Amino acid sequence: MTRRTLLAALVSAGSLTIAVAAQPPAAPRATLPDAEKVKDNLYVIFGSSPADRSQFTGGNTGVFVTDTGVVIVDTKLANYGADIIAKVKKVTDKPITTIINTHTHGDHTGSNEGFPATVDIVAHENTKANMMKMDAFKGDKAQFLPKRTYKDKLTLGSGKNRIDLYYFGPGHTSGDTFVVYPALRVLQTGDMFAWKDAPLYDRNNGGSGVQHPKTMAKLLAAIKDVDIVVPGHSPTMALKDVQEYQRYTAELLAQTEAAMKAGKTADEAGSSIDLTSKFPGYKNERVKAAVAAIYDELKK
Ligand SMILES: [Zn+2]
Numbered sequence: 001m002t003r004r005t006l007l008a009a010l011v012s013a014g015s016l017t018i019a020v021a022a023q024p025p026a027a028p029r030a031t032l033p034d035a036e037k038v039k040d041n042l043y044v045i046f047g048s049s050p051a052d053r054s055q056f057t058g059g060n061t062g063v064f065v066t067d068t069g070v071v072i073v074d075t076k077l078a079n080y081g082a083d084i085i086a087k088v089k090k091v092t093d094k095p096i097t098t099i100i101n102t103h104t105h106g107d108h109t110g111s112n113e114g115f116p117a118t119v120d121i122v123a124h125e126n127t128k129a130n131m132m133k134m135d136a137f138k139g140d141k142a143q144f145l146p147k148r149t150y151k152d153k154l155t156l157g158s159g160k161n162r163i164d165l166y167y168f169g170p171g172h173t174s175g176d177t178f179v180v181y182p183a184l185r186v187l188q189t190g191d192m193f194a195w196k197d198a199p200l201y202d203r204n205n206g207g208s209g210v211q212h213p214k215t216m217a218k219l220l221a222a223i224k225d226v227d228i229v230v231p232g233h234s235p236t237m238a239l240k241d242v243q244e245y246q247r248y249t250a251e252l253l254a255q256t257e258a259a260m261k262a263g264k265t266a267d268e269a270g271s272s273i274d275l276t277s278k279f280p281g282y283k284n285e286r287v288k289a290a291v292a293a294i295y296d297e298l299k300k
Contacts, residue, residue, distance in 0.1 A: 030055045032076075032083045035091050039184045041065040041160070044230055045087050047076060050107070051285075058107035059232045062100075062188050063088055064181060066161035069097030072115075073179055073188055074108040078136065081114010098122060098156065100165065101146060102190025102232070103176045104130035104205055109137075112144040122156070124167050125149040126175030130205045159183065166222065169215035171249075172199055174206025178219055180226070187226040192216065193245050194232035197283040198252060198290035201297075209294035213250035220246055248279050252287070256294045266295035 035043035043063040048055050058076030061084060070088055075081065088096060096116075101109045101123040109131060112121060123131070123146035131137050137145050148154075154165040160183040167177060172191040179188040191200065192215070201207040219242070226239045252275060259269035270288035 030057050032057055032080065032087055035063050035087045037091075038228060038230065038236060039186055042181055042184055042186055043091055044236070045076075045084060046235070047107070047233055050233065056107070058110060059102075059105075059191065059194075060188075060230055060234075062179065062230060063091065064163065065092045065094060066157055068157075068161070069095050071098040071100060071156070071163060072096055073100045074102055074190070075099060075111035075114070077107050078110035079114070081111040084111060084114070100163070100177065100179060101127060101131070102179065102188070103127050103173045104134065105173070105191070105202070106134070106136060108190065108232075109134075113141055115144075117143050120148060121146045122148045122150075122154070122165070124165075124175040124177050125151055126167075126206065127173070127177070128175075130173060130175055166219070168218040168222070169211050170206055170208040171201075171212035171215045172207050173202050174208075176215075178223070180223055182225065185225050185227040186230065187223060187228070187239070187242070188230040189232060189242065191232035192219075193229070193242055195234045195283075196241075196245070196248075196279070196281055198286040199249060200286065201290055201293035203293055203296055207293065208297060209249070209253055209256070209290060210297050213246060213253055216242070216246035216249060244279065248275060248282065251275055251278065252290060253294060256291050257298065259291075260295060260298060266292045269295065 032045055035045045038044050045061040047059045048057050050056050059074050061076055062073030064071040096119055098120045099112060104127050128146040128149050131145055152167055156163045162182055164180040165177050176190050176192045201209045229237045229239060229242055231237060255273045256269055270291040273287055273291060274284050276282050276284050
């Protein structure tokens with residue numbers, strides 16, 4: 001490229017940027033990976049890291065192929081409905097019959113509207129209440145709210161087609177569902193276990209860093225027959241990683257309570273708490289926000 005054409009390219013690239021910026025936000029640019037087989041009839045369309053917003057597609061999406069149809073667990077950010085449907089078509093001809101939303105957030109419910117209105121949508125009753133507050137589900141879009149809710153446990157299908165939905169209490173939000181595929185010994189955690197870093201506690205949607213360790217302990221006491229775990233925003237892991245995460249959340253709470261007792265501000269506590277040496281492989285990028293949320297909760 002000569003100097004002149006390079007300059008011309010830069011100028012046009014510059015004006016293109018301005019033209020694009022003037023438009024309303026475009027459909028997402030990041031593309032989805034193919035559905036990856038986790039075990040037998042269960043696939044996951046993995047999400048991407050929320051750290052790079054331009055490449056962010058949302059949380060992990062479960063694709064469970066039953067004899068009668070496909071169950072989708074979490075629908076990623078808005079505008080990914082057609083992409084998810086296309087990825088499902090690559091692994092099965094069966095129709096998508098059911099969506100499960102593990103919780104209210106837009107990176108797990110955003111593309112509900114991209115599926116036919118006849119698809120059954122299932123979530124915990126608190127998640128439905130949280131979703132009803134979202135602009136994305138107001139007016140015409142209310143048809144993409146959960147049609148079926150539950151309180152403690154709900155079973156869908158039977159035998160190798162069975163899915164158990166469990167609610168053990170608040171944590172990330174007030175309405176997080178754990179999805180168990182018993183025949184496959186797989187657990188999908190949603191954002192109750194999203195990554196190896198501090199959790200996001202969404203106080204506006206009833207999230208609780210005080211309850212989270214207890215909720216995770218209830219899960220671990222009840223659900224033992226699991227070999228593979230599908231976290232909210234990470235590659236697959238094992239049950240021991242969930243056990244470790246429970247200890248992590250308990251330690252984070254204990255250290256936050258101790259810092260508060262010692263008279264530290266939320267900011268000072270957030271800067272001083274670092275669990276990475278005790279929990280190898282963990283990041284420390286979300287601790288400050290989690291500590292602030294726990295302070296907010298303890299003060300009330
Ligand atoms: Zn979330």
